[in-house]
Amino acid sequence: MNLFAWIGRWFLEGASHVGRLTYFVLEAIRGLGEVRIWWPRMMVEAWNIGAGSLFIVLLISAFAGAVTALQTGYQFTGSIPYYVVGTLVVSSIILELGPVLTALILAGRIGARYAAELGTMRVTEQIDALESLGRSPASHLVIPRVLAGLLMIPALTVLANLSGILSGWVSVKAVLPVTDSDFIYGAQYYWRPWDAWYSVIKAFFFAGSITIISCYMGFNTQQGAEGVGRSTTTAVVTSSVLILVLDTVLTRLLLNQ
Amino acid sequence: MIELYGLHKAFGKQVVLDRVDFEVREGETVALLGPSGTGKSVLLKHIIGLIHPDRGTVIVDGKDVNTLKRKELSELRSRIGYVFQNGALFDSMTVFENVRLGITDENKYRDLEYCRQRIAECIRLVNLPADTIEKYPAELSGGMRKRVGIARAIAGNPKYLLYDEPTSGLDPVNADIIDGLVQRLDDELGVTSVMVTHDVRGAFRVADRLALLSEGRIVMQGTPQEFLDSKNPKVREFLERDFDNPSFAA
Numbered sequence: 001m002n003l004f005a006w007i008g009r010w011f012l013e014g015a016s017h018v019g020r021l022t023y024f025v026l027e028a029i030r031g032l033g034e035v036r037i038w039w040p041r042m043m044v045e046a047w048n049i050g051a052g053s054l055f056i057v058l059l060i061s062a063f064a065g066a067v068t069a070l071q072t073g074y075q076f077t078g079s080i081p082y083y084v085v086g087t088l089v090v091s092s093i094i095l096e097l098g099p100v101l102t103a104l105i106l107a108g109r110i111g112a113r114y115a116a117e118l119g120t121m122r123v124t125e126q127i128d129a130l131e132s133l134g135r136s137p138a139s140h141l142v143i144p145r146v147l148a149g150l151l152m153i154p155a156l157t158v159l160a161n162l163s164g165i166l167s168g169w170v171s172v173k174a175v176l177p178v179t180d181s182d183f184i185y186g187a188q189y190y191w192r193p194w195d196a197w198y199s200v201i202k203a204f205f206f207a208g209s210i211t212i213i214s215c216y217m218g219f220n221t222q223q224g225a226e227g228v229g230r231s232t233t234t235a236v237v238t239s240s241v242l243i244l245v246l247d248t249v250l251t252r253l254l255l256n257q
Numbered sequence: 258m259i260e261l262y263g264l265h266k267a268f269g270k271q272v273v274l275d276r277v278d279f280e281v282r283e284g285e286t287v288a289l290l291g292p293s294g295t296g297k298s299v300l301l302k303h304i305i306g307l308i309h310p311d312r313g314t315v316i317v318d319g320k321d322v323n324t325l326k327r328k329e330l331s332e333l334r335s336r337i338g339y340v341f342q343n344g345a346l347f348d349s350m351t352v353f354e355n356v357r358l359g360i361t362d363e364n365k366y367r368d369l370e371y372c373r374q375r376i377a378e379c380i381r382l383v384n385l386p387a388d389t390i391e392k393y394p395a396e397l398s399g400g401m402r403k404r405v406g407i408a409r410a411i412a413g414n415p416k417y418l419l420y421d422e423p424t425s426g427l428d429p430v431n432a433d434i435i436d437g438l439v440q441r442l443d444d445e446l447g448v449t450s451v452m453v454t455h456d457v458r459g460a461f462r463v464a465d466r467l468a469l470l471s472e473g474r475i476v477m478q479g480t481p482q483e484f485l486d487s488k489n490p491k492v493r494e495f496l497e498r499d500f501d502n503p504s505f506a507a
Contacts, residue, residue: 121347128307129345133413134334134361 024216028146031138038143045148050156053109057102057156058163064097065089065164066171073175082178086186089168094199095255098161100247103206106153107239111214114145115235118218119228127219142219146211153207154200161199198254205250209242258283259304259417259451264313266299273299275473276313281417286443286450288460290495291470297453298342298421300470304451305337305419306330317417335361338410338448340420344402346394352405353390356380359412379408382445383438400431404438411442418442420452424459432459439463457496469495 031038072088118141121127130137165187172178217235221227259281266274273296281287291297302308303315306322315322317333325333338359346355356376360366365375380389383404394402403423410418423439424432436459443450443463454460460467461481468478469492476491477484484492 124343125341125345126347128302129339129341129347129409130358131307132305132334132337132339132341133358133409134331135358 020220021212021216024142024219025212027136027138028142031136031143034136034139034143037136037139038147041140041144042147042151045144046152049106049110049148049152053106053152053156054159056109057105057160060101060105061093061098061160061164062167064101065093065166065168068092068097068164069168069172070175073172076176082176083182083186083189085172085176085178086169086183086188087190088186089172089183090165090187091190091195093164093168094161094195096247098164099157099199099202099206100243102157102160103153103203103210103243104240106149106156106207107210107214107236107243110149110153111210111235111239112232114211114214115218115221115232116228118215119221119231122219122221123224123227137219142215145215146208149207149211150204153210154203157199157203198250201254202247202250205246206243209246210239213239213242258316258318259449260314260316261300261303262314262316264300264303264315265311266296266303266308267311272473274303274310274313277470277473277475279468279475279478281449281451283449284447285465286439286452286463287466287468288464289451289453289468289470290457290460291455292495293455295470296473297455297470301339301419301421301451301453304417305334305339335413336415337417337419338413338415340403340406340410340418340423342422342425343399344394344406346402346405346409348394350393351390352380352392352394352397352408355394355405356390356409356412359409361413375412376408379412380405382411382442383408384434400427400434403427403435407435407438407442411446411448414446415448418448418450420450420454422454423452424454424456432456435459436462471495 069085069089072085076085118127121141127137127141130140169180169183172183214235217231217238221231259279261277261279264274264277264279265272277300279289279300289297289300299308303310304317304322306315306325309323317337320329320333322330322333346352347358350358353376356379357366357372359379360372360375365371376390377387380387385401385404385408389397389401389405394405397405407420407423420439424435427435439450439452440463442448452460452463461484464481466478466480467484469476469484471491477487477489479487484496487493
């Protein structure tokens, strides 16, 4: 295939997605007025995200905290004071591992589910049916999912941070002669309240990218079961890449002091 | 009245509708016939504004569907019941909740007692047992799902009913039941109906008027008798298999 034609087609397709995504988001914003419709559905979705993802999020962040602590212990030379371990574990978890790992797990769990659900609804004409009944798919299907994600993913991130720190704290004592007071001292020594805000702000942006991308992909599904599979994969891959891009951009913007 | 003028729609390079003119007068039942994949469902979705034409006009009750504002389109849709090919029922909702969504008047929708009565009435009209309302779509047979789809479409007392292949995928017995139901609803509710189908036998039984769509164009429109008398080769070709079928005469 001609390279220029391929680039041109790729560019046009990208521009088309940007246009449709913008329209999709504007439609969702327009539907915000129908609180009576989206509020009960949002509560159900929030429960599904929160209760359904809590175990896996805590488990993975606990392992991340433990591995961080064990690797810190492995690299310790003895010339560095032990309390620095507390600083390293807490900072690594709160600034990076907690929000990013949680977002990547939820991109797989929530993003795939949303894209598959809405994709199936699209190919079985359920979304068309909703429109034919004069009802807004945005307020029935999109807003509850997006808002539930924006509410629950930062909350899960806070819990993931706590789980990772506690696990790191316990684990580091197995490999280094660190006391509880050493760990707490180190954790507090470089602590800035802004770090906690930074973690939650990142989680909020990640939540937006997971929910909006997966709903958009599901909504634009075509061609039956194969299309649903394609939308689901694209939703997970796109939101995962976007999480990493946003991670870099937000780090540059928010920690640029 | 539903009027379509010069309707043209293409998906990529594939032209699905090519300058189609089509009218449905108040109170009549029109069957839109044609082989699978000739754009019948696409035409039907234009009437309710689910698909927008590349060119041409769709007018319902004197209003151009494609120029309507969001609220006007929503109001128009509340007067049209659409029966989807496979029911398009919401999997996560019970039959009760599915049919309730068809009650398009917001005040009535919020009145739970009215909803209970109306849903029970609609379920009775489509000949389903009363306890069906507690079931989920996955617990119903194909024929029952289609009937729930019809119940949802009539729940809002529509002026127009659009049926997209209401008998496709059904065995002859269930297809006859659905045809009878369409006919009875037209008589009892006095609605204007458009039925997209490739089932010639059912169309002849139900419709006041027929239209044959082939290769993106309306080949012929007329009464069932005019179709039977037609010498148009495309009409003959389409009807022939059913003429040869002994059940057609019955």
